Amino acid sequence: MHRQRRVRRHHGAFGIGQVDLHEPARLPRLLGCLDTPSSGDYFLVGRNVAHLARDELAALRNRCIGFVFQGFNLLPRMSLEDNVALPLVYAGCRRDERRQRANRELARVGLADYAGARPNQISGGQQQRVAIARALVNSPQLILADEPTGNLDSHTSAEIMGLFADLNRQGISIVLVTHEPDIAACAARQVRFRDGLLVSDEPTRQATPC
Template identity: 70%
Template sequence: MPSSVIAVRGLKKSYSTPAGDFPALKGVDLDIDAGEFVAIMGPSGSGKSTFMNLLGCLDRPSAGEYILDGRPVSAMDKDDLARVRGRLIGFVFQGFNLLPRFSLEDNVALPLVYANVERETRRARAREMLDKVGLGRYAASMPNRISGGQQQRVAIARALVNRPRLILADEPTGNLDTQTSEEILALFETLHREGITIVLVTHEPDIAAHAQRLVRFRDGLIVHDGGHVPEDHAEPAR
């Protein structure tokens, strides 16, 4: 049996609203193996964001089971979830989400602070990751001194610094132009070749085309799970 990084069974999530409970996820089953590069697509309100929040341990499901790297996440308390976020998952956001007043090196090293890593080790690992994304010489710069594409590369370096089992990227190219997007995707593909598991949410079919596997959400359920992007289902970019 291939080692499955993510195993989701009957995952449900509903939000209570004044109009009653709103089911955002209605029972999702999904397995993602180590080293896979998966794209998740779906219109707004399809439940894909909710699903990503659950995968990222930012939220807990109403029902169902989520096993991350062999650990049952559904049963964990808040502190355990925080620990899992810090050590097993690397987040890449649409808006980069670097801390503005910290140097690139400090930004990349921040997850290690919460993982109680020694200062010297933190510095060395952060430098290593910045070199990996090609920004080693900007280590002491502030985030507002570099371009959007470079900021996203720093964010990827930050996601990688704790050697996570899984990278969760939520519209990582949403704020970038086409050429920069290609550069970022090239970086993801490099990571994929190195064996890192990547789950990427996107609206754009040509971005999703870089992935090996496409999962499509609609109305809180998975409606497609396959190896390629079917052109007839491609949706217009927003």
């Protein structure tokens, strides 16, 4: 791909890429600085990811990107507070600061009363909220969500999309990868890929309120 794209912070609108790739995981890995492009350039917060060393990529990921996955990826033996605080351990934050920030983000996603619970004690929708809180704990500029509603029913999916919309209105950029047309319809902008190629990049004509 040789088109120039920039991830910008948007207020009131967030983008979703609807993906149909031979390697579906490739796009989120590139956007999340887990992989580097084989050709071309990818600029994130003014830095060309294609030219960064592995340790520089790790630092950029931890500082600028929050990840949300389909499978939640919560550690079952840890409390929700400790799961949310985990990125702060890698960032070298003190324990008291980790607890404060983790509880702040749990409150932000409506789970302030569940800090001491384990993942198996809450619902799937609540687990995804914990995963979003974990993505927010480092105050990222970008949240990269890869099929975040794939394991959820339609009602819970709508709640999660409403939470993403609220976060975007607060100034956080969201890139969400989905195969679900009703989820994609929530976006103000849709970028579609097929067989590894960009086929469209356009505003959603009538975005569904989420």
